[in-house]
Amino acid sequence: MVPPLALDIDGTLTTPSGRVDPRVFELLPDWEAPVVFATGKAFPYPVALAHFLGRPETVVAENGGVAYVDGETLVLGDPDAPRAVVEAFKARGGEVGWGVGDTVNRWRETEVALSLDADEALLREVAAAAGDVEVVDTGYAYHVKSTDVSKGTALERVAAALGVAPAEFVAIGDSENDASTFAVAGESYAVANADATAREAADGVLDGAYMDGTARVLAELRERGE
Template sequence: MIPPLALDIDGTLTTSSGRIDPRVFELLPEWDAPVVFATGKAFPYPVALAHFLGREEVVIAENGGVAYVDGETAILGDPAAPRAVVEAFRERGGEVGWGDGDTVNRWRETEVALSLDADEVLLREVAAAAGGDVEVVDTGYAYHVKSTDVSKGKALERVADALDLSPADFVAVGDSENDVSTFALTGESYAVANADAAARDAADVVLDDAYMDGTADVLKALRERAE
């Protein structure tokens, strides 16, 4: 049988330049099982991707801070502590780094994302001083200040239950430390070749190819195995 999927977006369904790879629109619209887009991006991004693929909108956003399934949105993270950390970071001269518009955070509900140009040392120092309830996650695309209680894996448990599935039924593909919690729960997990060390160590398989090249190989192999 075709397995359900838990797919990261950036670095996993994209090209090396950050664009959605066109093969996403060839391989995923007709996937005969649930597809969960599990991303560090704010909620509108994975919803839009599912919409334009013509798929049911089943998403995990903000590294597990927001989940959407069966028409219901669950806010799983408390934004107060992350926002306080970023405010203290600013007071000490730090900059979030996205400019005046900051569309990266405009729709973000449970965490704050900072540019990789931000002062990582200072940010981690401020987060550590706030206690153990907040952490900084480097996804390779941004520094995410989030609650330690939030993860993609915990959100996947909620989504899978709503779909009458187990997380172990899923195949996960990702590229970053924020995918480690998902890899720990799914029946199979794959890190694309561009994945960071944490994701590579946690995955069942590290793929030979990077970005969507690697993901496309997994999807084609899963389909062939099911036939």
Template sequence: MVPPLVLDIDGTLTTRDHRIDPRVFELLPAWDAPVVFATGKAFPYPVALAHFLGRPQLVVAENGGVVYDGQETTLAGDPDACRAVVETFRERGGDLGWGDGDTVNRWRETEIAVSIDADERLLREVVAASGADVEVVDTGYAYHVKSSGVNKGKGLALLADSLGVTTDSFVAIGDSENDVSTFERAGESYAVANADPDAQAAADRVLAEGFMDGTASVLAALREDSDPA
């Protein structure tokens, strides 16, 4: 039997130019165990990915702020505190960096994402001065202003309990600081070659290949190990 998976999306199931790698649609639809998509993206993105893969919608979105087990949605953290911090950032001249449309945050429920090109120093200064229980997480794709103590690992624990399995039965694959908490909960963890230093340090193994190349190699090995032949 193949193990349950907890998979990051950006940098893990994508190509170098941030597109979903087509191998996702070859390897994951028939994976005969739960597959959890754990991402910093807003809730609709991983739900849509699971939908188009024909898989149950098992989702940890917004860095653990939104958890969905296919029936019930659980929200964590204090979105008002995050919004207040970001509003102060803007008042002090900060720019979220997404333009007028800002589809990055339009459907976000528990945190705010700020462009990786924004003024990180100012953002962190505002967060530190706020006194709020809020932190900044750098995923390599955006700075996420989120409630402290909310993370993907806690979201995975909620989902595992709902599924009636243990978190240490999961294999985790990721690339960023926000994947450390899933690496700590999963029984086995892999950082793709493009992973940041925090993810590499937390993973059981750092892969020689990056992006979906690394993820595909793990999936192939897991399937081979489960083959009774």
């Protein structure tokens, strides 16, 4: 049998240009074990991906701030502190950086994401002063979130709801926000484009980048399960 999966999306299931790799639609719809999409994106994104794959909408979003499993939404993060930090950042001249529409944050419930063009030093200074908030650099945005939530803690909650031990999961990711997922999964891989934190936390670093690396792991897991 194949193992359950905890999969990051950006940088892991995508091409270098940020598109969802078409191999996702070949390899994942018929995966015969739970698949949890664990992402820093807002809640609707992983739900939509699962929906269009025809899979149960089992997700961890906003770096662990929100999870969804068996029809139940778990709001695990406190939005007030991160939003207060961003307001203080803006009061000191900082800019969120997404423009007028800001669809990046429109549906975000428990954290705030800022463009990589934002003043990182100022943002981290303001977050540090707050004490219960941290800044996570995913390589795609700066995420301001509560310190007590992570993808890993959310995966533990989702796994319990599924009746699966976290150690049964194989996790694949590319960023520092995946390190907590790697810590609770039984087996973990960082794709070749992963940052230093993810590489250090993973059990193995793949030769292939982006979906090239992920697809190879999935193929090996299928062979192992036969």
